[in-house]
Amino acid sequence: MFRSLSLLTDSDWQTLRASAREIRFKDNDVIIKSGSEQRTIYLIVSGFVRIASEVEGHSITLHRLGPEETFGEMSFLEEQGASASVVAEGEVLVEAIESNKLKSLLSSDPGFSARVFHSLAVTLSQRLRDATAYVQELNVNEVAQVNRFHSTRLGYITQRQLPEDLVQSMERFDSTLRGFQSKLRNGAEIAELDNQIDSLCDSVIQDLKRFTGPEALIEIGYDDLMGYRDTDQLLIGIGAYVFRETFRWFMLSETMAHCYMKPRGFSDDIVTNEMISANRPAGDTVLGESIDRWFLNRTFCRARRESANLISNTMQRLLKGKSRPALLGLASGSSREFLDFLANTKAHPMTTLVDVDQDALASVADAISEFGFSHSIDLVEQNVMGLVAGRGRMTLGAQDLIVIPGLMDYMVEGECVSLLDWVYDNLNAGGHAIISITAPDHADSPLLVHLLEWLMNERSQEQFMGMVSRSRFASSSSEWISDEFSVANYLVLQKGT
Template identity: 25%
Template sequence: MPFLDHATGGLNADSIRALLPFSRALHYSDGEEIVVRGAESRYLYYVEKGILEVSHTIDNTRIIVAIIGPAGFFGEIGFFDGISRVRDIRAAEDSVVRVFDTASLDRLQQEDPVLYGDFVRAMARSICGKFRRILEEREPLTAYAASLSTGYRVLREARPIPSGLLHTREWQFISGLVEDFKASLFDLSYQLQNDGGSETPDRLQEQCFHVMDTFNDRLQEAALLLKDGEIADYLWGYAFKEIFPYFMRSRFAERAYYKPRGYAGDFQMMEMIYNNEPAGDGKLGKLMDAWCLESTAARAVRGRRAFLKEQLNILCEKRRSSANLIRIMNLACGSNRELFDFLITYPHTGLIAVLCIDADVQALEYTNRHVNVVPHSASVRLMNDNVVRWVLGRMRHNFGPQDIIYSAGLADYLDDRMCATLINRCHAHLEEGGALILGNFGHKNHNKAFLDQILQWRLIHRTEEDLKGIFAKTPFGANVAIKAEENGVNLFAIAVKTK
C-alpha cells in the first residue's frame, strides 16, 4: 500500500490498525473546522475517512496549501513543539478523524514500546520531510520558474564581435536588420515629436506597425539563417544590445523581459494582454506597446481564453446528465479569466466544483478580489502549490477524481518528457469519461524569434504531430484530438479517459 506508507511516514497498514485503538474518533461534516490557526496544539490527528483542506487566509482570500486524504497524519509539528497552530484545517467532505493526545501516547509507550518507537520515528520522518520541502521552496516563484523546462530567466550579455564574423553573410543580414530598424524608428520618433496633437495620428500608428511587422519578419528570417550555435550567440547578442533600449519603452516588452514574478507568462502579463490597453514611455513607447498587444502571440492568448470557455461549456454539458457534481481542476491557473467567462454564462453552475492551482499566491488573491466577482453558484477553491512538483510526484495531494483537468499554458514550458509525465498524472486523476485539455503554442506563432531573442520569453512550440506523439506514449494513446483557437496559433490537445 504505497500511498498509505507515504502518507504515514513509513508505517504500514498493520501498524496503523494497531495504533487506532489508542485514539478516539471524531466525526466532522463537510465544511466543519477541525483546526483553527492560533489554537493550542494539544492533539495529533489521523484521517480515517474523508478529505481535509489545509489553508490560510490572506486579505480575505482563503488559499489552500494542502489536501489530506485517508491514511494521512497531520498536526505532528504542533503536537511535539506545543506552539499554536499556523494553518486552518477543515473537512472538505464528511470525514472521520482519529485524535491522539499525550495521555494516549503515554499509554502506547507503556503497552507496546516497539510500536511506540516505530510511531515516533515515522512522525520524525514526516516532520523532516515537511521541513525539507520548505527549504526547497523558500522562494516559491523562483523555484517554480527554475522547475520549468525553459528555466529561470538569464540576462543576455553581448560580446564583442570577432573580426572574422564581420565579412560573413550572417553579419551582413543582422547588422542590416538592426540599422534599418533603428533608422526607421528614428524617423518615426522625429515625426511624433513634430506632431503637436495629444493623440497620435492613425497614419503614424500604421507606419509604426509596418516598421514593427517588417522587423518581426526579418527576425524570423534571421532565426532560419543563424544555425551555428557560436555565431548565433554573437550575432543575437549584438542585435539584442542594439535594439533592447527601444523595446523597453513598451510596458509589455519591459515586463516580458524583466520577468518580475520569475517567468514571463505570469498572471499580470496575461491581464495586460486581456485588457489590451497600450502604455509606454512617450508616444513611441505607446505605439510599440500597441503592436506588442496586437502581435500574433498576444492575439492567440486572447483566443485561447475564448476557446477554453467554449470547451468547458461543451464538456460540462456532456458530463451533466451522468454526474451529480462536475469536478474541474485548473493547473497553473493564473487569474482564471476563462473559467469565470464560462461560469457567468453557464446555467448550471450549482453542479460545478473547481480547484484552481497556481504557484503564485498573488494570482490567487487577484482571482478572488477582481475575477471571482461575477454571479455564479459554483464551488471555487484556490490552492497555492508548484504544479511541477506535483507532476514529478514530489508533492502528493488527495485531489480526488476529476471530470475535467485543463491547463492553458503550462505545456509551453515543459519538455517532452515532462509533458508526458504531466499527462500521465492527469490521466490518473480523471474519472472514466473525464477529459484533459492541454494548451500549447504551435509553429504558426510568427513572433517566435521576437519572443526568443528580444524578450527572452522562450516557449516550447509544438506541431499537431508533436502533441499526438507525446500523447501516444501515455495511457491516452491515440485517443486525442488536436484543435486550435480562432487564430490557429495556440493548439489544444483534448483527450478523454476511456476504459
C-alpha cells in the first residue's frame, strides 16, 4: 500500500491501478520540470527521485522520495504548473495516472473520491508539518549558530584588578596607531608599515596569553580582594578590556569585521571561509588593509587555507583503487576539499554535499560549473542535526567515505556522539570517516575568543576519543593527522568489515 494514499481500500487500489500505466526512467531523467503544466499523479514502485528547486540558477535538492510515495498531487489539485522539478536517481519505476482518467474515476464513485481526497489532504498536511519543523530548525537549531549573538561582557573585573602592564600596553597600542593614522592623513609615508602593524597586533595577542593564564588570573584576583571575582570571571574581564581597547582598530580589517559582526548569523560561514581562502587583504584606509593582512597571515587562517589540501590528499589515499565510491560531505560549506579531490581523481565518485546554507550550495554549484566536472554531484539543503534526529528529507545509500569538516567544533558532546553513531550506520563495511576538529589552546585561540567572539568547543585528541568510545565507532580503528600549524586535528575512523 502506498503511504501517500493510505486510506484507500484494496478495491480502490484495483480501480486505480487499472487506469494507471507503468513508466521506467533512467538515472537523471527529468520526470517533471519545474513550471511545466502537467496533471499526472505518479506512484513510485521502485527507485528514488529527488525534488529539486532552482536557486540563483543552480539546482538544489530539497527532498527525496522513494518506494510507496507519490508526487504530482499539488499540480493535480491546484491545476497549476509544477512548483519544483522531479529527477530520477538511478532506475525508477512508477505508475502514472493521467488527470482526465483520475477525474473520471472520482466523479463516478463518491466514496472512492472522498477517500482519495482525504488521503491527499493527509499527505499534504504531513508535508506541511515537516516543512514547518524544517524552517524551525533552520532558524533556531542549526548548531553552527551557537554564538550567533554578542554577549555582554561588563562587570567581570574591577579597575584595581587590571594589571598596570596591560593598561600601559593597550595605551601604547592605541597611541601608536593614532600616530600612524595622523601621518597617513597628512600624506606622509610610514617605513615598513606592515612590519610595524604586525609587531603591534602580535603584542596584543601576547598580552592576552600572558594575562589570561591560570597563574596570572589568580594573581590578578589578589589585587582587589574586596572586589572578589573567580578566575572564570577574571578571564572574561581581561578579554573584554582588551576587546574594548582595540575594537576600533581591528574593525578596520574587512575580514575581522566580518568575523565579528556575523552578518549571516555565525562566524564560520561561507563568506568568512571564502575571504580567508582568497587571502586578499582589504579594509578601511591603509591601516585597515595592513591589519587585515596581519590577520590573514595568522596561523589560524593559514591552517584554514591548508585544510582543503590536507583532507583532499587523505581522501585520495583512503579511496585508492575504488572506481565509483560513494562520498558524503556534512555541513560541507565551500566543499573545497571535495572540489580539489574531484579535480585530481581518476575515479568516478557519486558525491552528495549537504549544507543548511543555500548560498554555500550555490557557491559550490558555481565552482562545479567552472571546473566542468562530469561527476555525479548532488547538492542537498539539509540541517545535519535534523538528519541525525531522523527528521531528514533525504534517503542515502551506504557511503564509502563521509567527511565532516569542522561541524563538531560547534556541537556539545551528546550531539557529537549521536552524529558519530549516524555516520557509522551510514558507512559501508570498511568505509571511512574524516572529522576535523580545532585543537585547544592553539596560537590564535585568544584572538578568536576574546576579540572576535568566535566561540568553538575546542577539544584535545584525548577528549574527542572519549566521545568516540561512547559511540558505535568504539572498537573501530582510528588515525590522527595534524596540520603543520597545530591548529587543526583530523581524525580518520574506519568501520569494521
